[in-house]
Amino acid sequence: MVTKLVDTEEKIKIAARKIFTQKGYAATRTRDIAEEADINLSLLNYYFRSKEKLFNIIMIEKLQEFFGVISPIITDFRLSLEEKVEKIVENYIEMILKNPDLPIFVLSEIRHNPKNFGIKMGVLHLLSNSSLVVQIAEKNSKVDPIHFLLNILGMSIFPFISKPIMMAGGLFDEEKFKSLMEERKRLIPIWIKATLET
Amino acid sequence: MVTKLVDTEEKIKIAARKIFTQKGYAATRTRDIAEEADINLSLLNYYFRSKEKLFNIIMIEKLQEFFGVISPIITDFRLSLEEKVEKIVENYIEMILKNPDLPIFVLSEIRHNPKNFGIKMGVLHLLSNSSLVVQIAEKNSKVDPIHFLLNILGMSIFPFISKPIMMAGGLFDEEKFKSLMEERKRLIPIWIKATLET
DNA sequence: TTTTAGGTGAATCATTTGATTAAATCAAAT
DNA sequence: ATTTGATTTAATCAAATGATTCACCTAAAA
Structure with missing residues (x-):
């Protein structure tokens, strides 16, 4: 077989990533994906057997994108607490700016389908054994690491989730939103530090 | 007509609230709602004409629940900045604890459907004319009210959005989550205050 | 050149799903 | 008792949708 100009399987996956993350599983039609990929509907079933199987492949990818950001950072004992916070915030905001649909998609x-997907081994177990908890305890034993993490992620991720509301108001556009988030990249670590002084 | 034991229209709406907020518009079948309401499918169309009309009714309700919490507080000039923060946090957490599906449902x-629903007049316009911005400026002119609000709401609401992840880990149950949020009711105002000292 | 095997697409199938229809029920008014 | 108008239901429709079929193509191997 000669090399295809564009690998068909990958072309379908690219389309699937776009449509699934935009509209979610239930609202996505396999025909939408086929059209976006500029291929015939049967091709999709030929390559991936079913909508659900294709979805699972994309979902696994997206879960790794979403959780992959935080895992290596919180377990890296070479990084100080301050450096960890900076990196988590910067990496998350950076990554979601490039992939704005990711948070709502993954979380909803x-x-x-809360049972599926091996999230069980996920972030929380990881957190308990991380060097992050030790460093938080050293800094301020009163602050529960769970609260700490919820604060960082809430401040970093929530703006993206509420973005449609801000945009609907007409007071915000893409440009403005992006610079807002660039500002938060700098400010959130400062604010987080302040919460540890309490 | 004799008084019905349970008003049929209201019975359908109760079922629709439950199913729509749980599964979202696209994943909801009108048959699911009919079954949940313990009525025939055609009844649903008899009372509400279509799935979309029924949905719009529920959606309006839910938007009011979601945004109704914050509007009266940020415009109330009798409340101090500290009181406002306390009330926003407490009311949101209280309300969402009783209606855990609300945030993801509304936001997704x-x-x-970002065009529909008169959110335009929404929170942001409201914010610009509120007494909240004045009070923030008095306290610390460096802090943008938008950042301030995103921090409060992010810290209060994000935990509910990420709850399925925490639960999947098996380290958390309903009980534990609830007491976590009760704790945050007390802590978030303290943390927010700390961010204003920076 | 012929064969072979993977790749492709038009047409179609079976099921699901939102919506409609027409008949039945039931209580109150006449 | 009959009529009336509001509810309620079983049956069915038409469109949407996930999936399959089968014929055809293409390029490499024999």
Whole structure:
């Protein structure tokens, strides 16, 4: 077989990533994906057998994108607490700016299918054994690491989730939103530090 | 007509609230709602004409629940900045504890239909004219009210959005989550205050 | 050149799903 | 008792949708 100009399987996956993350599993039609990929509908089933199988492949990818940011950082004992916070915030905001649909997609699909996907081994177990908890305890034993992490992620991720509301108001555009988030990259570590002084 | 034991229209709406907020518009079948309401499918169309009309009714309700919490507080000039923060946090957490599906539902449905629903007049316009911005400026002119609000809401609401992840880990149950949020009711105002000292 | 095997697409199938229809029920008014 | 108008239901429709079929193509191997 000669090399295809564009690998068909990858072309379908690219389309699937776009449509699934935009509209979610239930609202996505396999025909939408086929059209976006500029291929015939049967091709999709030929390559991936079913909508659900294709979805699972994309979902696994997206979960890794979403959780992959934080895991290596919180376990890296070479990084100080301050450096960890800076890196988590910067990496998350950076990554989601490039992939704005990711948070709502991941969080709402997990919700609709909480059993599947090996998130069990996920972030929380990881957190308990990380060097992050030790460093938090050293800094301020009163602050529960769970609260600490919820604060960082809440401040970093929530703006993206509420973005449609801000945009609907007409007071915000893409440009303005992006610079808002660039500002937060700098400010959130400062604010987080302040919460540890309490 | 004799008084019905349970008003049929209201019975359908109760079922619709439950199913729509749990599964979202696209994943909801009108048959699911009919079954949940313990009525025939055609009844649903008899009372509400279509799935979309029924959905719009529920959606309006849910938007009011979601945004109704914050509007009266940020415009109330009798409340101090500290009181405002306390009330926003407490009211949001209180309300969402009773209606855990609300945040993801509202935020993801808005995202899938950003034009509809008069959110335009929404929170942001309200914010610009509120007494909150004045009070923030008095306290610390460096802090943008938008950042301030995103921090409060992010810290209060994000935990509910990420709850399915925490639960999947098996380290958390309903009980534990609830007491975590009760703790945050007390702590978030303290943390927010700390961010204003920077 | 012929064969072979993977790749491709038009047409079609079976099921799901939102919506409609027409008949039945039931209580109150006449 | 009959009529009336509001509810309620079983049956069915038409469109949407996930999936399959089968014929055809293409390029490499024999």
